[in-house]
Structure formats: C-alpha cells, structure tokens
Amino acid sequence: MKLTSKGRYAVMALADMAQFNNVSPVSLRDISLRQGISLVFLEQIFSKLKKNEIVKSIRGTQGGYVLNGSPSQIKLTKILNAVNEEVKTLQCKKEIKKGCNGKLTKCITHNLWYELEVHINDFFEKKSLQDLIKKNTEQRI
Amino acid sequence: MKLTSKGRYAVMALADMAQFNNVSPVSLRDISLRQGISLVFLEQIFSKLKKNEIVKSIRGTQGGYVLNGSPSQIKLTKILNAVNEEVKTLQCKKEIKKGCNGKLTKCITHNLWYELEVHINDFFEKKSLQDLIKKNTEQRI
DNA sequence: GTATACTTGACTGATTTTGTCGGGTATATA
DNA sequence: TATATACCCGACAAAATCAGTCAAGTATAC
Known part of the structure; x- marks a missing residue:
C-alpha cells in the first residue's frame, strides 16, 4: 500500500489552509514556512491537488490557493487519491501468473487485501478537513 | 506505513500451511512450489517467523515447519509485525523538529495517523489464519 | 515593469524492497 | 556411516520508489 510523505504533506497543507481559512x-510560501515543508515539493503536490479540483489557484501577486469547497466537504480519500494516485494494497495483477491463478490454492490472500483496502478507504472517507482542525482546536484548549 | 511483499508472502505461506494442515x-520447498515464491526468500521470511515463535522448525530429512498454535489463534498482526518489524504510520518523531512542535500549528495530522494505525491494527488483529482459509474454501464451493 | 506566485517537466541522491549467492548445520533413512 | 534433505545465516546487489531539487517558464497585481 501507499501512504507516503506526499500524502501526509498534502493533508497537513490543506488542514493548514482550512485552519487559516481567510x-x-x-500562498505556498506561507504554508511552507508554517509547516516546514519544502516549497518546491509543495508546488509539486499542489499541482496534483489542483488537477483533482481540490484547490483553485490564483496567480500573480497576492495570489495563492483556495480550497475548492468547504473543509467539511473535503474528504481525506479525495486528497490522498489525488497525490498518491490511489490507495492500493492489492497487487494480484502482477502475481496472477504465479500462484494466484487457482491451480491448487488460488491467491488465498486476495480477498484479505481487498478487504483491507475497503477498510482503509472507509476510514479516510469518513474524515474531512473539518474533522482535523476541529480535533486540533479541541485539544489545544 | 509498511505493508510489503514480505508481509503478503508470509501470510500466503502460513495460510498455505494452515490449509495443508497435516x-x-x-517444507519450504513445497510452499515455494505451490505458491510460486522464491525458496531463498521464503527462508528469510521463515527465519523471522520462527524468531517470533509463529512457527516451529524441524531439521533434517522429512523436516520442515509447523504452525506454533492453531490457525484460529494466529492473528495476522502477529505475522505482519514479525516480518516487517512493525506497522507504523506515525513518522512524527523525525518531524518533531520541523512543524510538529506546536509553535503555531502543532502537527495537525499527528492524531490522524495514530488513529489510522489503530484502525489498521484492529483489522489485522481480528483476522486469523483460520478466517482466511475458511473464506477461501467457502468461495471455492 | 517588476515582484510575486503559480506551472511544468526533468533529474537525482538516498533509501527500501526484493530478492540472490554461498556457504554452513542438523537429522532421517538406507 | 554415507547421503540427501531441509533448515540456518550473513553478505551482497539489482530494481523500484521516495523525497526533493533545478531550471525555466507564465500570469497578474501594483
């Protein structure tokens, strides 16, 4: 499965935006400074976020990014899928040649990884940006 | 987080053993042939499984491995932890220097990854080898 | 017209994964 | 007791992936 810095940074950055929801x-520069993430790396990430219509961009001075929708509408699955391509645990396509093609034992674990994928996606589908920043402010009190 | 071929192979191999539960x-040679996994790689994996007392080894001709306990007692968390060291999504130890130390925004996503970790571990904790082979035979019918 | 900030694609160093290689040691069986 | 089988162990290496940089843009506010 895939759950890398890119995904974490994307969530952090968007949560940051939601928090400072002016x-x-x-600007990415601000996020970079506040969250300690490389600016150029953020650019890469936001390029994908934009393609997936999670943020809108405004160019030029005083420009930057704005969330495309309210924090409560933006689910984490959408974010993670945007930057990581997808959350995939199944790798049986590759392995269909060897062992996974039901000779004696079919890929016994096939269903397991599928279930896990569903389980994880469920988790992220239930969480929105709003949930994150709510939780954060609650804790700070 | 970590969920690699090693983990998948380990589960496959043990499920195979549980299925052919004589x-x-x-022998690893049999598993290798049945599941199409490199023998030498299997040796590496089983070395860890043995260290974690998931299997017992019997050396010599007619030797091999046996499950250390009944399939229903062996939970998948144990297997995955054995071969992968651990299932870790949290990476905040590294990042505590930058952004994660509650200056303005503390590591907003800290809790999120922790919850995910718990969520995934729950999933694997509820699954035993028995569940896998039961499911498999059910489906074959 | 100039500084700001987004846009894009190629590239690279480091790390991790997925194994292989080559040597062991123990033991059942003939 | 010889021998084949199977476990045991550490070093090594190719391939893939990750995390991030570099370079060269374009659009826009002031």
Whole structure:
C-alpha cells in the first residue's frame, strides 16, 4: 500500500489552509514556512491537488490557493487519491501468473487485501478537513 | 506505513500451511512450489517467523515447519509485525523538529495517523489464519 | 515593469524492497 | 556411516520508489 510523505504533506497543507481559512488565497510560501515543508515539493503536490479540483489557484501577486469547497466537504480519500494516485494494497495483477491463478490454492490472500483496502478507504472517507482542525482546536484548549 | 511483499508472502505461506494442515511438517520447498515464491526468500521470511515463535522448525530429512498454535489463534498482526518489524504510520518523531512542535500549528495530522494505525491494527488483529482459509474454501464451493 | 506566485517537466541522491549467492548445520533413512 | 534433505545465516546487489531539487517558464497585481 501507499501512504507516503506526499500524502501526509498534502493533508497537513490543506488542514493548514482550512485552519487559516481567510477569504484571501494562501500562498505556498506561507504554508511552507508554517509547516516546514519544502516549497518546491509543495508546488509539486499542489499541482496534483489542483488537477483533482481540490484547490483553485490564483496567480500573480497576492495570489495563492483556495480550497475548492468547504473543509467539511473535503474528504481525506479525495486528497490522498489525488497525490498518491490511489490507495492500493492489492497487487494480484502482477502475481496472477504465479500462484494466484487457482491451480491448487488460488491467491488465498486476495480477498484479505481487498478487504483491507475497503477498510482503509472507509476510514479516510469518513474524515474531512473539518474533522482535523476541529480535533486540533479541541485539544489545544 | 509498511505493508510489503514480505508481509503478503508470509501470510500466503502460513495460510498455505494452515490449509495443508497435516500432522507432518511442511517444507519450504513445497510452499515455494505451490505458491510460486522464491525458496531463498521464503527462508528469510521463515527465519523471522520462527524468531517470533509463529512457527516451529524441524531439521533434517522429512523436516520442515509447523504452525506454533492453531490457525484460529494466529492473528495476522502477529505475522505482519514479525516480518516487517512493525506497522507504523506515525513518522512524527523525525518531524518533531520541523512543524510538529506546536509553535503555531502543532502537527495537525499527528492524531490522524495514530488513529489510522489503530484502525489498521484492529483489522489485522481480528483476522486469523483460520478466517482466511475458511473464506477461501467457502468461495471455492 | 517588476515582484510575486503559480506551472511544468526533468533529474537525482538516498533509501527500501526484493530478492540472490554461498556457504554452513542438523537429522532421517538406507 | 554415507547421503540427501531441509533448515540456518550473513553478505551482497539489482530494481523500484521516495523525497526533493533545478531550471525555466507564465500570469497578474501594483
């Protein structure tokens, strides 16, 4: 499965944006400074976020990014899928040649990984950006 | 997080053993042939499984491995932890220097990854080898 | 027109994964 | 007791992936 820094940074950055949810756009430079993430790396990540219509961009001075929708509508699955391609545990396509093609034992674990995938996606589907920042402020009190 | 071929192979191999659950030990050679996994790689994996007391080894001709306990007692968490060291999503130890130390925004996502870890471990904790082979035979019918 | 900030693609160093190689040692069986 | 079988162990290496940089843009506010 795939759950890398790119995904974590994407969530962090968007949560940051949601937290500082001004009307005006947020520049990657600000996020970079606040969250300690490389600016150029953020650019890469936000390029994908934009393609997936999670954020909108505004160019030029005073430009930046704004969330495309309210924090409560943006589910984490969408974010993670955007930057990581997908959350995939199944790898049986490759292995169908060897062992997975039901000769004696079919890929016994096939279903397991599928279930896990569903389980994880469920988890992220239930979480929105709003949940994250709510939790964070609650804890700070 | 970590969920690699090693883990998948370990589960496959042990499920294979559980399925062909004879009294006599199962040789890695057989598993290798049945499941299409490299023998030498299996040796590496089983070395760890043995260290973690998931299997017992019997050396010599007619030797092999036997499950250390009944399939229903062997939970998948144990297997995956054995071969992969651990299932870890949290990476905040590294990041505590930058951004994660509650200056303005503390590591917003800290709790999220922790919850995910728990969620995944729950999943694997509830599954035993028995569940896998039961499911498999059910489906074959 | 200039500084700001987004846009894009190629590239690279480091790390991890997925194994292999080559040597062992123990033991059942003939 | 010889021998084949099977476990045991550490070093090594190719391939893939990750995390991030570099370079060269384009659009826009002021």
